[in-house]
Amino acid sequence: MKTIKDVFLNFQQGLIEVYDTREIESIALLVLEEITGTSRAQIKAFPEDDVPGEALEKIQSILDELKTGKPVQYILGSTEFYGLNFLVNPATLIPRPETEELVEWVLESQKSKVKSKKSVSILDIGTGSGCIAISIKKNLPDAVVTAIDISADALHTARQNAVINDVEVSFIQDDILNTKFEMGNSKFDIIISNPPYVTLEDKLRMHQNVTNFEPHTALFVPAHDPLVFYKAIADYALTRLNKNGLLFLEINESFGKETADLLTVKGFTRIELRKDMSVKDRMVKAVK
Numbered sequence: 001m002k003t004i005k006d007v008f009l010n011f012q013q014g015l016i017e018v019y020d021t022r023e024i025e026s027i028a029l030l031v032l033e034e035i036t037g038t039s040r041a042q043i044k045a046f047p048e049d050d051v052p053g054e055a056l057e058k059i060q061s062i063l064d065e066l067k068t069g070k071p072v073q074y075i076l077g078s079t080e081f082y083g084l085n086f087l088v089n090p091a092t093l094i095p096r097p098e099t100e101e102l103v104e105w106v107l108e109s110q111k112s113k114v115k116s117k118k119s120v121s122i123l124d125i126g127t128g129s130g131c132i133a134i135s136i137k138k139n140l141p142d143a144v145v146t147a148i149d150i151s152a153d154a155l156h157t158a159r160q161n162a163v164i165n166d167v168e169v170s171f172i173q174d175d176i177l178n179t180k181f182e183m184g185n186s187k188f189d190i191i192i193s194n195p196p197y198v199t200l201e202d203k204l205r206m207h208q209n210v211t212n213f214e215p216h217t218a219l220f221v222p223a224h225d226p227l228v229f230y231k232a233i234a235d236y237a238l239t240r241l242n243k244n245g246l247l248f249l250e251i252n253e254s255f256g257k258e259t260a261d262l263l264t265v266k267g268f269t270r271i272e273l274r275k276d277m278s279v280k281d282r283m284v285k286a287v288k
């Protein structure tokens with residue numbers, strides 16, 4: 001019989017080449033929670049408790065996959081974002097905590113709004129798992145939310161996530177760099193996007209469990225044009241945002257000033273750059 005403490009030790013020994021000690025501890029905790037159905041608090045409070053044999057077998061096979069560098073979220077098939085559960089797989093980026101801060105900023109912008117009869121209309125560009133669109137709709141139930149992505153597989157997962165989280169979002173397949181997204185005259189009050197923004201230089205510094213496992217269409221931009229998505233989204237937003245409509249973008253920490261300058265040149269106003277919890281330039285808000 002093995003105890004919870006033995007499992008933690010096993011994880012530390014097995015994953016030392018892949019992650020640092022703190023990351024290993026939080027992965028082990030997540031796996032134990034998921035497989036044994038025991039709460040985090042219970043696991044931490046009773047490290048001498050036995051782990052049943054059946055659970056141990058599952059945990060060992062997860063540990064073997066983790067050793068290949070595969071992210072734990074892909075192995076477990078789900079993750080948490082903004083307090084909600086999302087299915088994830090290699091077609092979808094794993095939602096990041098920084099993106100929760102972007103969602104928070106969008107929701108904040110609506111708190112002070114005087115209630116109008118017209119529902120706020122929101123477009124999420126490059127929706128992936130649907131994490132942004134779905135968490136916004138969950139928190140602004142009257143909003144009309146649309147989301148696009150180039151990847152049919154990501155959209156399939158996003159639709160499943162909308163069902164799981166019991167919200168209605170319209171998901172549409174389209175390429176924002178060459179959009180065929182026919183919307184008639186419809187316009188949006190808010191456009192939000194976390195587009196691909198990782199450059200070749202960043203890629204060399206990234207952990208292999210990101211570059212080897214997460215979808216490259218979700219991450220990378222050409223070295224010669226790192227702001228390609230921001231230019232396309234800004235142009236799209238100029239035609240599709242209502243007057244005084246808001247644009248929210250997650251950005252590459254190295255291009256805060258360049259992104260803000262780009263939006264200024266395009267004619268947006270009241271441009272605000274915000275840092276994330278790691279004090280890196282991570283998001284921009286602009287008004288049309």
Ligand SMILES: C[S@@+](CC[C@H](N)C(=O)[O-])C[C@H]1O[C@@H](n2cnc3c(N)ncnc32)[C@H](O)[C@@H]1O
Nearest residue numbers: 095126127128149150151175176194195196218
């Ligand atoms: C950085 S991921 C963001 C995913 C999700 N919104 C999130 O925050 O976790 C970028 C997303 O943009 C999508 N994408 C890449 N190129 C695109 C394009 N040309 N048009 C529309 N979506 C695109 C990718 O498939 C991916 O889902």
